[in-house]
Each structure stands twice: as C-alpha cells, then as structure tokens.
Amino acid sequence: MANEVEEEEMKRIVTETEKTFAKNFNIFDLPDVAPGLPPHLELQRTRVFCKNDAPIHTTSVSYSGAYNAVGENNSVKLESFSENFRVEVISTSPDGMELEFDMIGIDAAIANAFRRILLAEVPTMAIEKVFVANNTSIVQDEVLAHRMGLIPIVANPRIFEYLSENDQPNEKNTIVFKLHAKCAKGEVRRKVLTNELIWLPNGSELVKESGVSTSKPKTFTSFCRSQDSFPEFADNPIAPSYPDILIAKLGPGQEIELEAHAVKGIGKTHAKWSPVATAWYRMLPEVILQKEFEGEQAQKLVRACPAKVFDIEDMGNGRKRTKVARPRDCTLCRECLREEFGEPKPKAKGEDKSKREWIDNVALRRVKNHFIFKIESTGSLPPDVLFTEAVKILEDKCERVIADLS
Amino acid sequence: MEHGSFTNEREGTFTLAEEDHTLANAVRFMLNQDPRVTLAGYSIPHPSLECVNIRVQTTGDPAREVLKDACQELMIMNRHVRSVFDKAVAEFKAEQEQKKQREIDSMDIETH
Numbered sequence: 001m002a003n004e005v006e007e008e009e010m011k012r013i014v015t016e017t018e019k020t021f022a023k024n025f026n027i028f029d030l031p032d033v034a035p036g037l038p039p040h041l042e043l044q045r046t047r048v049f050c051k052n053d054a055p056i057h058t059t060s061v062s063y064s065g066a067y068n069a070v071g072e073n074n075s076v077k078l079e080s081f082s083e084n085f086r087v088e089v090i091s092t093s094p095d096g097m098e099l100e101f102d103m104i105g106i107d108a109a110i111a112n113a114f115r116r117i118l119l120a121e122v123p124t125m126a127i128e129k130v131f132v133a134n135n136t137s138i139v140q141d142e143v144l145a146h147r148m149g150l151i152p153i154v155a156n157p158r159i160f161e162y163l164s165e166n167d168q169p170n171e172k173n174t175i176v177f178k179l180h181a182k183c184a185k186g187e188v189r190r191k192v193l194t195n196e197l198i199w200l201p202n203g204s205e206l207v208k209e210s211g212v213s214t215s216k217p218k219t220f221t222s223f224c225r226s227q228d229s230f231p232e233f234a235d236n237p238i239a240p241s242y243p244d245i246l247i248a249k250l251g252p253g254q255e256i257e258l259e260a261h262a263v264k265g266i267g268k269t270h271a272k273w274s275p276v277a278t279a280w281y282r283m284l285p286e287v288i289l290q291k292e293f294e295g296e297q298a299q300k301l302v303r304a305c306p307a308k309v310f311d312i313e314d315m316g317n318g319r320k321r322t323k324v325a326r327p328r329d330c331t332l333c334r335e336c337l338r339e340e341f342g343e344p345k346p347k348a349k350g351e352d353k354s355k356r357e358w359i360d361n362v363a364l365r366r367v368k369n370h371f372i373f374k375i376e377s378t379g380s381l382p383p384d385v386l387f388t389e390a391v392k393i394l395e396d397k398c399e400r401v402i403a404d405l406s
Numbered sequence: 407m408e409h410g411s412f413t414n415e416r417e418g419t420f421t422l423a424e425e426d427h428t429l430a431n432a433v434r435f436m437l438n439q440d441p442r443v444t445l446a447g448y449s450i451p452h453p454s455l456e457c458v459n460i461r462v463q464t465t466g467d468p469a470r471e472v473l474k475d476a477c478q479e480l481m482i483m484n485r486h487v488r489s490v491f492d493k494a495v496a497e498f499k500a501e502q503e504q505k506k507q508r509e510i511d512s513m514d515i516e517t518h
Contacts, residue, residue, distance in 0.1 A: 062438040075439045078482060087491045089498035101494065103487075109435035110483065116428040384495045391488045397429045398481040401422060405474045 026071070037072050048283065050364040052337045060107055060368055081105065090372075092383075099383035102284070103371045111281055111371045117390040118279040120267040123157045124380045125175055126150075127260045127272075131206055131220060134257040139248045147248070148260050149272045151194055152241040152378035155262075159232055163263045169204075169221040175238055175262040176200040176221060183250035190250050195243035197260070201227040206259050221261070241379025275386055277376040283366035285330035290361040293322040301362075304336050328372075336362050418469040420460045426450065430458040436476040436483075442467050 044057045064075035084105040091100045130145040155175060163173040178200050181192040203223035227233055267274030287309055293301050301322045302310045311325035337359055375383035409419045430448040437446035445463040462469040
C-alpha cells in the first residue's frame with residue numbers, strides 16, 4: 001500500500017512536460033542571464049592589455065568554438081562582417097602620396113595580408129638594365145647602376161607586361177631612359193639629378209655591335225611604335241617621381257653617358273620594385289582612467305605623459321581632474337605606469353603601497369580590430385589605388401587556389 | 407596539390423606553390439572561423455622553398471570543399487573591403503574639395 005502511494009507521488013512530481021523541459025533546458029535561455037560574453041572575456045577578446053612589464057591577451061581568438069562553453073558563437077559571419085566593417089580616411093599629404101585611414105572591424109590576419117602585399121607584391125616599373133657607354137665619374141658602373149635602379153618612376157604599371165627571359169624588349173614591357181651628363185674641364189664640380197634622365201619613347205638609341213653589317217642598325221630594343229602614341233602617356237610623359245634625386249657628382253672633365261631600361265617587377269624580387277616607401281598599421285590605443293585623478297596627482301599624470309595624452313579638466317568648486325583628451329596619440333610608452341612616475345625613485349622596495357594603487361588605475365589597451373593604416377607611396381601610383389590593387393591581388397590569390405582545388 | 411588519404415576525405419594537407427604567410431595566414435584565419443573545422447594550420451617547410459602546407463581537419467565535410475569555401479569567403483570579404491574603401495576615399499576627396507572651395511569663397515569675401 002505504501003509503495004503505491006510513493007509511485008503515485010512520483011508520477012505527480014515529474015510530469016512528461018517537465019521531463020522534456022529538463023532535456024531542453026539551457027541556462028542561457030533564462031531571462032536574467034545576460035546575452036553575449038561575460039564582460040571580462042569580451043574585454044580579453046577585443047583588447048590587448050598593456051601592462052607594466054609586458055602586453056597580455058595579444059592574440060586574436062579565431063577558433064569558432066572558443067566560447068561554446070559560455071554559449072557564444074565566435075565565428076564571423078559574412079553578413080555581420082559586412083555590417084560592421086568600416087573605413088575612415090583620416091588624412092592625406094599635400095602631394096597626395098601619403099594616406100592615413102582607419103580600418104575597423106577586420107582581423108589582423110587579413111589586415112596584415114594587405115600590408116604584406118603592398119610591400120612585396122604590387123607591381124611597379126624600375127630600372128633593371130643600365131648600358132654604360134661612358135663613365136669617367138668616381139662612381140663605379142655597378143654602384144651607379146644600383147642607384148639608378150632605386151629611382152622611383154611615374155608610369156602606370158598596369159599598362160605594361162612583364163619581360164620574361166626569352167622576350168625581346170619592346171614598347172609593351174620596357175621604358176628606356178637616356179642620361180648624358182658632363183662637367184667640362186675648368187668648371188666647378190656639379191650634381192647629376194634625376195631631371196637629367198630623358199625618356200626615349202622610341203626605344204633604345206644604342207647600336208648593337210655585330211659582325212654582319214646590315215642596312216638597318218640594330219638597337220637593344222625592338223619597339224614597333226612609339227610610347228608617345230599610348231593615350232596614357234600623351235599628356236603626362238614618363239619621368240622619375242622626383243626631379244631632384246641625386247644620381248652622382250661630377251668633377252671637372254668627368255662624364256657619364258648611359259641608357260637605362262626599366263621593366264615591370266614586384267617588391268618580392270627586389271625592393272626597388274616596392275611601390276611604397278612603407279606601409280604600416282597600428283592598433284588604436286585606448287587609455288582609461290579607472291578612478292578620478294584629482295589635484296596634485298592629476299598634475300603629475302599630465303606631466304608624466306611625453307605624448308601629451310592627458311589634459312586637466314575643471315570640475316567646478318576649484319577641483320580639477322585628469323581627462324584623457326588624445327588617446328590616439330598614445331605611443332604605449334608606459335611612462336604613466338612607472339612606479340616612480342613624476343617622482344624620484346622610492347628609496348626602498350615596497351615602501352609606498354599608495355603609489356601602486358594609481359598604477360593599477362590607469363589602463364592602457366589596444367583595440368584588436370581597429371587598425372590605423374598608413375601608406376606612403378613612392379610616387380608611381382597614388383596610395384588609394386595601391387590599396388585597391390593590393391586587395392585585388394589577394395582576391396586573385398584566392399581565385400587561383402579555388403581554381404587549383406576544383 | 408593535395409596530400410591526403412583516399413579513404414578519409416575529412417582531412418588533408420594542401421601544398422600551395424608560390425605562396426607565403428600573406429595568403430596562408432589569412433586562409434587559416436578564415437578556416438578557423440568555420441564551425442565545420444576541427445583543426446586548421448599552416449607551415450612553411452623550408453625558407454628556401456616557395457610553398458606553404460595548409461592542414462585542414464573537419465568534423466565530417468570534405469576538407470577540400472571546406473578549404474575552397476574559406477577561399478571563397480575571403481574573396482567575398484575582399485570585395486566588400488574594396489567597395490567600402492573606395493566609397494570612403496571618394497567621400498573624403500569630395501569633402502576636401504568642398505573645404506577648399508569654402509576657403510576660396512571666404513578669401514574672396516575678405517578681399518572685397
């Protein structure tokens with residue numbers, strides 16, 4: 001009899017709906033459990049912490065299931081990427097050859113790919129062969145040739161083709177320059193600058209020596225038509241980016257006569273083909289004061305920062321506190337995290353615990369998916385075109401892999 | 407080129423010739439974002455060899471398809487980056503132009 005009662009009770013306590021509820025129960029469905037990652041994990045995921053001794057949480061968490069245990073999906077969906085990705089142009093230089101912009105909402109892996117491609121894989125034109133007819137200057141032929149190679153040239157590389165080993169140099173793959181500079185006897189020493197380089201749109205003028213005498217002398221290039229007739233070069237002739245780059249110096253009686261052939265190439269082969277002086281990025285600095293710094297302390301904090309990140313703010317009633325005015329200028333020198341900041345070194349270790357307190361209250365961080373990108377072009381293409389070219393090159397790489405796999 | 411077994415297509419190592427960290431690291435990132443992937447990594451066997459090995463292991467789908475999807479996704483991402491960038495630059499240039507125009511206008515007023 002007692003058994004029956006027990007059974008009856010059991011049935012009443014655990015009903016079928018309760019069983020299914022228990023099976024499908026998920027703690028994250030409860031209304032008082034906040035959605036998303038807990039704040040400390042979210043901070044570790046999105047920020048690099050710059051501590052006194054070393055930065056921590058520097059890597060980006062890329063594994064899609066990294067936060068499964070707290071019910072968060074870490075994978076980046078294309079839609080959410082498209083929604084969140086932003087670009088903000090900050091500044092350009094007066095000549096338009098430098099560009100600074102913010103790229104927000106992208107991972108370092110991809111931002112770095114853009115940077116690496118800019119440095120090493122966007123093609124440009126650079127002098128590859130130098131035919132020296134006469135050189136009596138003190139600069140040796142090979143040194144002179146190397147210097148010539150490094151001169152940036154304004155010519156859209158997209159109109160040109162690569163010159164492969166067995167190709168004849170022609171108007172589609174070679175740009176020819178002539179240089180003839182002389183310092184007469186009795187004159188003073190002079191400079192040879194890039195403005196003396198003369199573009200030869202009809203190709204080489206140097207005659208190839210050959211045993212057989214033919215009616216038409218052969219030169220080092222075989223141009224079918226003049227590069228003048230290209231619509232791209234009709235208005236703006238090909239020339240070095242800057243007219244005042246020093247090539248050599250000539251003493252009295254010295255002379256240089258040569259012809260230089262520029263071809264298309266990429267920075268991976270030789271740095272002279274790199275289209276940028278440099279391209280770099282940094283993550284956005286974030287400076288947070290976790291408590292109010294007032295009075296004398298505020299002054300000290302402002303003084304301690306060599307990048308002038310902090311300002312003094314008036315709170316009224318004669319009270320003043322520190323304000324983070326220019327976090328973007330922060331170089332993360334960590335001068336504000338030093339124990340003896342703005343003060344002579346403490347005499348003994350662990351003497352003053354109060355100092356430790358404010359060190360812990362200034363947080364220096366970097367935003368992991370916010371990149372301040374800077375491109376400094378050498379002048380062959382404007383930096384915005386260089387960036388789009390770089391992205392296109394990465395696209396082509398992907399396409400190639402897909403084609404290989406199919 | 408693919409090195410893998412014929413019986414188990416859930417895992418494979420893919421050798422990409424003439425590639426380096428530039429592509430491999432980006433692809434690895436894309437692969438790790440994919441919930442179907444249990445392991446993804448890459449290595450460059452020797453600095454003088456121009457190739458990378460990309461290792462992909464999945465929960466069940468063919469590794470080759472997953473890698474292809476990752477590349478596809480990266481490509482779409484790039485296309486989006488390009489369009490957003492072009493738009494931002496165009497906007498900035500227009501703004502700059504406007505600023506210049508305004509400066510000229512204000513100078514005219516001062517001289518008159």
